[in-house]
Amino acid sequence: MRLEWIDDILAVLDSGSLARAAEKRLLTQSAFTRRVRLIEDNIGATLFDRRRKPVSLMPGVQALELELRELSTRLHKLRHTLKTESDQAGKSLSFVCQHALTTTVSPKVVRALTQDRETSVRVRSGNQDECLLQLISKEVDFAIMYAVPDDRMPEPGNAFEAKTIGTDTLIPVCAPALRTKATDAEIPTISYPPEVFLGQVFSRMIAPRLPKGTNALTRAETALTLAVLQYAVDEIGVAWLPHSLVAAHLAEGKLSRVDDVLPAQALAIRMVRLAEAQPEYGEKLWKKLEPVAASSFPTVST
Template identity: 25%
Template sequence: MQIRWIEDFLTLADAKGFARAAERRHVSQPTFSRHIQSLEEWLGVELIDRRVQGVQLTPSGRIFREFAIDMLRRTYDMRALLRGQTSTAESLVRFSVAHTLSVTFFPRWLNELKGVLGNVLAHVNAVNVPEGARALTEGATDLLLAYHHPQLPVLLDPKRFPHLTLSTDRMVPFSAPLRSGAPKFKLPGQSGSGVPFLSYSSGAYLGQVVEMILLNSGEQLHLVRSFDTHMAEALKAMVLAGHGLGWLPESSAAREVSDGRLVSAGSRRWSCDLEVRLYRLAERGNDMVEQIWELLSGKK
């Protein structure tokens, strides 16, 4: 199998036409078609349903598309990493960062590190918290940046994986405002007219935090789940568009709150504090990892 076959297939799935896809890939249509057929032969399944008009993926094609996207991303990441590995191995730091923190906290924090330590070559992988913890235990990452709540701890042995608390955040329910400035949707809702609830996908750490808040509320809620995603930024976009209420880390909504585009959808009893923690393997890492840890732990 050739990487270009996969690239061709994803282009076809996006363009929804062999002629348009071949043009995007700068090859003739017959050549492009042969590439798709070669990929199907290698996989042993049909990816394109040729019995219908236009380009439609078969069930196997839809499944393979998800694998193909991940395969290409990992291949490109590997190539970029290996190209820089020979001369930068001692300064490269592999970060696994919780999705939301990779957008809100990490860019500013990395600038602060660079301001003290100089250039820090960072390879960043945005992850779900369990995925990041697994990468740390398997040695696939140097530092894990994640949220923490005492009732939902990251399952890492503290003796083998020490941590530092870098900051705090707060999980808050938000809604788009009415013209009056009051929230369009508000907790706990009213019987007979459930509030549209924009939730996180199963397994997402922030989703577990929200479920903990709801279970600990001790009050009957009138919510109707109408959306789920594992990305806080996607959930924020839905809240901003007025589709319902949803919980967001306060830091991720700061600008929208300041602009008056988001307002709190409930009192503080519907919120909870979170720590922002940095984890590492206790065994000595490369020089830059050690410099970062010493700086943050006050030893430098």
Template identity: 30%
Template sequence: MNLSWLEDFLALAASGNFSRAAEERHMTQPAFSRRIRALEEWLGTELFDRTSQPARLTAAGEWFRQAAHEMLARAARLPGEAKAVAEAHSTTLRFAATHALSFTFMPGWLRRLEASTAVGPITLVSDVFARCEAMLLQSQVQFVLSHAHPLFASELEGQDYPFARVGTDVLVPVSAPDAQGQPRYPLAQDVPGVPLPLLSYSPESGIGRILREVRGAALERSAAQSVFQAHLASVLRTMALDGRGVAWLPETLIAEDLASRRLVEAAPPDWSIEMEIRLYRDRSSLGKAAEDFWTAVCDATT
């Protein structure tokens, strides 16, 4: 059986339309139909009732839909798991961390850990939270470092991935100051016909997802209007410094900007969002070096 047959099957199961599914899979309808038939012959049963329009799943097809999802998910995890087995005796630690924490929190945090335990070589992938999360779900990395909030449940929590709370941060609404040192774009401004320019996060951003969960309803009621969107807090920081609008930025990223008043808080303190900094780990055995590192992290947080 070819794994791509499973993707063909799921495309047809979603629409029930052979032409549409063939187009989605970038092939001709006859070629697509032959692949579906080959899958059915391999299984020894029909998966679709072709007498109806759209085609409907048979009882066997309904059962196989879940099996196909599980097989594809399992196949996606295999490269990471194979790598984990190969590196079981390696001293190299494999991390994914969100961009903001890679640049701000992680260096000092590792330095503090190194004062009490040996930390071997590290490979780091710095990316948006959604991709970091996917890498851990597929066992491509051993650890993920990210922001978290009780109101934002990631898939890692949904699947009970262990984590340690290794720090805290605050998401602060800020803008460039005006000539009097006051926020150029105060969040409380209420000028009819003059929307508040908001520098917002893309859907892939973990910080953006936290902001939407905690303050989304309040922002919808305000005069805020998104004028710029980006994955990275560092990009929004640059735009805020340039006076383009108000942005919620991690305090770890803008501490020096606040101290020098290049950026100022644009709202009362109750608009800020307290966050945790968490280290998630793979659920499977990590190998001696990574397990020793995890133990040191847990000991440092107790």
């Protein structure tokens, strides 16, 4: 039984519905629903009564509320103690990046953090929901994520402290052989699932700005930006990818920019942590990263 599963169950108990529990856990409702099914599949039991609206916990699970809360408290305390002892002894630090940023930004962060040759760094990768969940559950010290400039990130009770460390641009690209398709009425595209961050950016910020009469036809869909990149190189369709991720492919002629005919979207790169007292060593590294970040991640223009 994983700690985050216990906290998911308690979130449903506290909020009274899957939708409100998803908000509390800083997940989309669809992502939280998938987690709920994963919990049930792994335990091998039905925990949620789907005959009721809103969906609620089965009576037998509700009867275990006190035991679940005590177990959650003990495990959180144990995790914090183990992590604190580890950090103080070995000066270790963990952070998580959105998938694309793991490739483009995390190497610079790791280099900056390990210059003293004393710090050990663990890097994780996930979509934005997963990054926030790992941050909330204190599995990582901070997260590096994309955001739309001027968009407010979810901040229940001012839970997060965020710093913008650079910018990027989500640009439309395709293999040179598909360049003419970018001006067709029906454009073959590689898309992101609607529940992931880049899928939301496309639906909110890009799709409404497509040329009048243009229809984006999905040829493939995946949440993994590296897979989207390969599909674009393999001439499957037009893809919207961070400029930092495709810069080398553009320079080599493997991909062509088509933002002269299709819309692009500016992105901010943010370093995020919980807004609470930090261990002395973690605070020192956070401050160390600020000037490094400012010089390492220059603005990428459209």
